Amino acid sequence: MIEPSEFIDALASNGYDVLSGVPCSNISTVFHALENTEQLLYVPATTEGEAVGIAAGSWLAGKKAAVICQNSGVGNMVNPLASLNAPYGIPTTLFVSMRGALGFPDEAQHEIMGSKTGELLKLLSVNTAMLTDNIKELNVALTQASAEALNRKSCAFLINPKVINNPKTVRPPHMQTSQWLPVPIRQESQGAIVSRRVAIDILMEAFKQYATIATTGYASRELWATGDRPNYFYMAGSMGHAAAIGLGVSLSTTRPTVVLDGDGALLMKMGVCATIGRQAPKNLIHIVLDNGLFESTGGQSSNSGSVDFSKIASASSYRQIWQCTGSDAIEKFSRNVDPTDGPTFAHIVISPSSELKAPRPNIDLRDMAARFRAQTTSQPA
Numbered sequence: 147m148i149e150p151s152e153f154i155d156a157l158a159s160n161g162y163d164v165l166s167g168v169p170c171s172n173i174s175t176v177f178h179a180l181e182n183t184e185q186l187l188y189v190p191a192t193t194e195g196e197a198v199g200i201a202a203g204s205w206l207a208g209k210k211a212a213v214i215c216q217n218s219g220v221g222n223m224v225n226p227l228a229s230l231n232a233p234y235g236i237p238t239t240l241f242v243s244m245r246g247a248l249g250f251p252d253e254a255q256h257e258i259m260g261s262k263t264g265e266l267l268k269l270l271s272v273n274t275a276m277l278t279d280n281i282k283e284l285n286v287a288l289t290q291a292s293a294e295a296l297n298r299k300s301c302a303f304l305i306n307p308k309v310i311n312n313p314k315t316v317r318p319p320h321m322q323t324s325q326w327l328p329v330p331i332r333q334e335s336q337g338a339i340v341s342r343r344v345a346i347d348i349l350m351e352a353f354k355q356y357a358t359i360a361t362t363g364y365a366s367r368e369l370w371a372t373g374d375r376p377n378y379f380y381m382a383g384s385m386g387h388a389a390a391i392g393l394g395v396s397l398s399t400t401r402p403t404v405v406l407d408g409d410g411a412l413l414m415k416m417g418v419c420a421t422i423g424r425q426a427p428k429n430l431i432h433i434v435l436d437n438g439l440f441e442s443t444g445g446q447s448s449n450s451g452s453v454d455f456s457k458i459a460s461a462s463s464y465r466q467i468w469q470c471t472g473s474d475a476i477e478k479f480s481r482n483v484d485p486t487d488g489p490t491f492a493h494i495v496i497s498p499s500s501e502l503k504a505p506r507p508n509i510d511l512r513d514m515a516a517r518f519r520a521q522t523t524s525q526p527a
Contacts, residue, residue, distance in 0.1 A: 147279045147308065147309065147310060147311040148279055148280075148281055148284060148309060148310050148311065149310075149311050150173075150175045150176045150178070150179040150310065150311065151179060152281050152284075153176055153179075153284070153310060154176075154179055154180065154183050154185055154186070155185070156281065156284050156285055156288060157185075157186060157212065157288070158185035158186050159285075160285065160288040160289065160291075160292065161210050161292070162186055162210050162211070162212055162239075162288075163186055163187060163204065163209040163210050163211065163398070164186060164187045164188075164189065164200070164201065164204040164209050164210070164211040164212070164394070164397070164398065165180060165186055165187070165188050165189070165211070165212050165213070165214060166188070166189040166190070166191050166196075166197035166200040166201055166204075166211070166212075166213055166214075166394075167180075167188075167190070167191060167194070167197050167213055167214035167215045167241075168190070168191055168192075168193065168194050168197060168215045168216075168219055169190075169216075170215065170216030170243040170245070172216065172243045172244075172245060172305075172307050172312060173214075173243045173305060173310050173312055174312060175310075175311070175312050175313065176214070176310060176312075177214075180214075187397065189393075189394075189397065189421065189425060190421070190424070191390075191418075191421055192417030192418065192420060192421055193219070193222045193415065193417060194213070194215045194219030194220070194222040194223045195222040195223050195224075195225060195226050195386075195387065195390075195415070196387065196390045196415060196417065196418050196421065197213045197214075197215065197223075197390075198213055198223050198226040198227060198230070198231065198238060198387075198390075199226055199230070199384065199387035199389075199390025199391045199393075199394065199418075200390050200391075200393055200394040200397075200421075201213050201238045201394060202226070202230055202231060202234075202236045202238065202387075202390075202391055202394060203359075203390065203391040203392060203393060203394020203395040203396075203397075203398070204394040204395070204397065204398045205236050205237065205238065205394075205519065206236070206379065206391070206394070206395055206515065206518055206519050206522060207357075207394065207395045207397075207398035207399045207519070207522050207523065208398065208399070208519060208522065208523035209398040210292075210295070211238060211239075211394070212238065212239040212240070212241060213238055213239070213240050213241070214240075214241040214242075214243075215240075215241075215242060215243070216242070216243040216244075216245050217242050217243065217244050217245055217246070217256075217259045217260065217263040217304075218245055218255070218256065218259055220242065220259065220263055220266060220267065221259070223240075224266075224270065225383070225384055225385075225387075226384040226387050227270045227272060227300070228270055228383075229382070229383025229384045230381075230383060230384035230387065230391075231300050232270065232271050232300075233382065233383070233511045233512075234511045234512060234514070234515040235298035235299075235511075235512040235515060235516070236298070236300075236515055237294060237295035237297075237298050237299055237300050237301075238300045239288075239291045239295070239300070239301055239302075239303070240267070240272065240300065240301070240302035240303070241277070241302075241303050241305060242263060242267075242302055242303070242304050242305065243305045243307075244260060244263060244304050244305060244306050244307070245259070245260055246258075246259060246260020246261070247260050247304075247306050247307070248260070248261065249306075250306060250307050250308075263304060264304060267302045271299070271300075272300045272301060272302050273294060273299060273300070273301040273302070274301070274302045274303075274304065275287065275290075275301070275302075275303055275304070276303070276304050276306070277303040277304060277305050277306075277309050278309065279308060279309045279310075287303055291303075298512070326423075326461070326463050327463075328460065329460050329463075329464065329465060329466070329467055330467075331456045331457070331460060331467045331468075331469055332466075332467065332468045332469065333468075333469045334468065334469070334470050334471070334472075334474075334475035334478055334479060335470075335471040335472055335475055336472045336473075336474035336475045336478065337472035337473035337474030337475060337476075337477075338472055338473055339471060339472055339473075339495060339496065339497045340472075340473045340476070340496060340497060341496060341497050341498075341499040342364060342365065342368055342435050342437065342441075342496045342499055343368045343371065343499060343504065344473065345435055345473075345476055345494055345496050346365070346368050346369055346372060346406065346435075347372055348473060348476045348477050348480060349404075349406075349433065349476065349480050350369070350372050351480070352480035352481055353402075353404050353431070353480065354372075354375060355377070355402075356377065356401065356402040356403060356404045356431070356485070357377050357379075357395055357396075357399065357401050357402070357403045357404070357518075357522050358375075358377060358378050358379065358403075358404040358405075358406065359379045359381065359388050359391050359392045359395065359403070359404070359405050359406070360378065360379070360380055360381060360388070360406040361381055361385065361388035361405075361406060361407050361408050361411045362381040362382060362383055362384065362385045362388075362411070362442075363385075363408065363411075363441065363442035364441055364442050364499065364503070364504065365406045365407075365408055365435060366380035366381055366382070366506075366507060367380075367503070367504040367505065367506055367507065368504045369406060370504065370505070370506075370507040371504040371505070374507070374509070376517045376518060376520075376521040377518065377521050377522065378518070379391070379514070379515070379518045380507045380509075380514065382506075382507075382511060385410075385411050385414060386411050386412070386413075386414030386415035387415060388405050388406070388407050388411060389405050389407055389412065389415070389418045389419070389422065389432055390415070390418050390421075391405075392404070392405035392430060392432065393418065393421065393422050393425065393427065393430065395522065396427035396429050396430035396489075397425060397427050399429070399522055399523070400429060401429065401522060402429045402431065402485035402486075403427075403429055403430050403431065404431045404433065405430070405431070405432045405433060406433055406435060407432060407433060407434045407435070408434065408435055408436075409434060409435070409436040409437070409438060409439075409448050409450035409453075409455070410439070410440045410448035410449075410450070412434055412455070413448060413449055413450065413453065416458065419458055419459060419462040419464075419491075420462050422462065422464070422489050423462035423463030423464060423489065424463070426463065426465070426488075426489060427488060427489055428465075428486055428487060428488050428489070429485060429486065429488060430488045430489040430490065431483065431485060431488060431489075431490045431492070432459075432464070432489060432490065432491050432492070433491075433492045433494060434455050434491075434492070434493050434494065435494050435496050436450050436455065436493060436494065436495055436496065437495075437496045437497060437498050437499070438450050438451055438498075439498055441498065441499060445498065455491075455493040456468075456469045456491065456493045459491035459493075464488070464489045464490065464491040465487060465488055465489055465490065466483060466484065466487060466488060466489075466490040466491070467490070467491045467492075468483065468490070468491070468492040468493070469492075469493050470492060470493070470494045470495070471494075471495045476494055479492055479494075
């Protein structure tokens with residue numbers, strides 16, 4: 147059987163920089179080891195889909211990344227694997243612990259996924275293989291994964307319960323020391339409430355040199371309309387994962403990183419705020435443009451009216467928090483925020499857009515991802 151330390155050594159020796167994931171009891175000792183290693187950066191995620199977003203952002207910033215989880219979480223990964231990794235050509239190596247695998251009786255809730263995990267991943271264009279308990283074969287598998295990554299393809303290694311040594315020893319509870327301190331919310335309200343397009347124009351006048359990820363829908367289309375730049379990443383799918391991608395980018399570069407998020411999008415995957423707070427990237431600026439609508443699907447109401455995003459950011463340990471209403475307030479934020487003292491959160495109230503709709507970005511998604519990666523890795527902060 148492979149020891150957890152050997153598994154981590156193999157990843158590090160094969161050039162992996164970042165590993166994100168959600169624990170599984172079948173390989174719990176691997177996660178304990180990851181939390182104590184300095185050989186690579188381990189980013190505990192709140193969902194498996196979030197981990198895929200973090201790994202994708204890491205690749206976009208020039209790093210080699212992987213995801214580790216149990217197969218129950220593959221369902222959470224379907225959307226980003228299908229609408230982010232595949233169309234953009236972003237390769238990620240997956241390590242999937244097999245609950246309910248054939249020959250290993252498990253709880254009833256694992257039965258279907260235990261028999262269908264490999265098929266599901268293959269349907270998502272992820273090359274899949276079983277991992278053996280031989281450390282030499284693990285290194286061979288990682289070499290194959292590197293070759294797949296050069297072709298910008300993802301791959302998955304399925305891990306049966308007998309592959310990695312996981313002694314059932316009792317461990318003392320791991321209690322993370324609380325680092326939360328109340329952060330004052332800077333409230334600014336000056337000028338008229340503006341549309342998302344005007345707000346983006348104001349923001350990018352100050353931030354146009356930063357690595358910028360815009361969430362799917364009109365945020366990406368209106369960022370495109372301000373003038374295309376190679377440091378802009380326009381999301382065409384994977385709604386809710388903009389902040390995870392931005393976190394992966396920010397942890398892999400010193401360059402200031404901006405996420406243009408939406409109220410509905412963040413509400414889909416709000417656990418990422420806790421991950422951002424724990425990782426505390428100083429160069430991340432997370433902006434939520436809130437008009438209370440799912441505008442690109444016809445203007446249906448989101449649930450943002452019952453949520454105080456700024457207080458959520460404060461409770462999640464962001465370091466700078468702004469609440470902005472009005473064009474002058476947005477400009478004041480963009481001119482005065484410190485891009486080196488984050489993570490920063492800005493909740494910006496905008497009006498429903500009444501302008502002509504911006505066109506979709508007219509650029510091949512694989513080409514756009516490649517140029518963002520090249521540009522982000524070639525220019526320091």
